[in-house]
Amino acid sequence: MEKFNVINFLKILLLIAFTILFLFPTVWMFVSSTKSVAEIAKEIGTIHSFIPNFSNMSSWLDPYKEMFSRFNFGLHFFNSVLYSCVIVFGSLVVNSLAGYALATFDIPFKKYITATLLILIIFPFQSVLIQIFIIINEMNLTNTVWGLALPHIGSAFNIFLFMVFFKKIPKELRESAYMDGASDWQIFTKIAVPISKPIFMTIGILVFVGSWNDYVWPLMVFTETNKYPLSVAVNIMNETKPIYLNQVMAGLTVTTIPILFVYIFGQKYIMPQNSTTGIK
Amino acid sequence: MNKIRRRINKHGFLGFILSSKCLFLLPAFILIGVFVIYPLLLAVGYSFTDYYLLKPNDISFVGFENYTEIAQDKYAKQSFVNSTKYVIFIVPLQVALSLFLAILIAKKSKVNTFFRTAFFSPYILSIIVVSLLWKNILDPELGIVNVFLAELGFAKQEFFANPDLALQTISFIILWQGISFQMLIIMAALQEIPSSLYEAADIEGANAWQKFRYITVPSIKDQLVFVLIVVTTGTFKIIIEPLVLTNGGPQGSTSSILLYMFEQGTRYRQIGYSSAITVVFALLLILIAFVQRKLVKEE
Known part of the structure; x- marks a missing residue:
């Protein structure tokens, strides 16, 4: 009552x-x-x-x-998908390898390496945009997928997340495989990766959403407009006269739909559980 | 041969370098070295020079000149003040509102699932979509909000062109999107609090405020600190919203530290000066991280 x-x-x-x-x-x-x-x-x-x-x-x-048809939106959509996939694939491979090594191998100076990674997390990508641009420019990688993707792949934060996860895999599992003559590489690909699907999904989703939403960096790397991803294209659309509001809103909707699907399918991997992603 | 290799493997740095284990770390180390550490070092190095992007062969050492210039540059100071204002407008409200909404809908039920989904929805929009959407909604002529205000008999507002209103408007938009995720983190923590604690408090005759103050807050302290840290550092990193919505204007009233750094580097091509701003910003981040460590340790 x-x-x-x-x-x-x-x-x-x-x-x-x-x-x-x-x-x-x-x-x-x-x-x-x-x-x-x-x-x-x-x-x-x-x-x-x-x-x-x-x-x-x-x-x-x-x-x-x-x-x-007016803005060649299909091309920009394709660009966004391509860039995001390259960045997701790259960062899953590179960061999981490093995270696994730090979690399981006997590495000299391991303490210092981990401490350095933790310090690097403090500095966001955006704060050194100009310097990264100069480096990419020196490497002649402007207007290429690599120029966009390479700086986004290595991530101290993601290495750290992988490391925390791989540390939880019982030692015995690795040791028995080692006894059977498996190499480090085989143990990683045949044992560690298959049982770590959740962390790959979580980081994959985070990285995908991050690169899909990236705006300032693609604006700097690309001078050729046909290489722009959706985020940049949609802003240009909102400024190109005559502005048709329904077209702008259609553009924004199309930009949102892939993320919506990622969240619906990946729901259980991104909802915060009873922890604060291991950071304290 | 194998014996020797095994012996090297067991001992020391050289053995590690020669082993296949090293290959696991190599790609990440190269990428982080080239695109994280090296740019930071470059920023420090450039900050003591007069590097102008169009004259890369004519760089000279200028000592602390860039830093003294920041101290005298009224727009640089303004951007630091603006970033602080963003933090003051956004952080307390975002933490308070996420906590408030989380408490309202923490109990598991069908109705609450609906509210949760509704409150979470802004999170799936990207920053650029949120910015462009609100830019149209708050348009002085054709935006819904102004048409609505006019119908109610209020004067139309220039949300982005009015220097007294623009920063608050952007803060609101960031807040509108940001609450959702923090709310979910706090809500997950709330659901872990054993209900027996509240039942015991009921028996003792505690009122709602006492229960909140002595049970709820202490139980979710970790998550509150986490949210506080994430929101504070996140707010200092603002760049896309002012860039897209106002381009830092009117009269520099919405420019953030990073946007000012970006403008100096790209539009004015003053790499040296831009780098000095980056260094000052990095020092600020270190200071914040230091304060946070203290905060967390005290508990």
């Missing part, structure tokens, strides 16, 4: 208010991407701007079609 008191009522009201605050921009983005510019302008400020026009479903995709 307690359920209908004033406090509970206020609580629900508050939750609904927050729901509206958090949801309305995304709903508006999606709904506007299915309408004509005239419709958007006419309905703005009314509740109709948040409701798709169901009597006119056949024309929902029109802004998408116009946007794809």
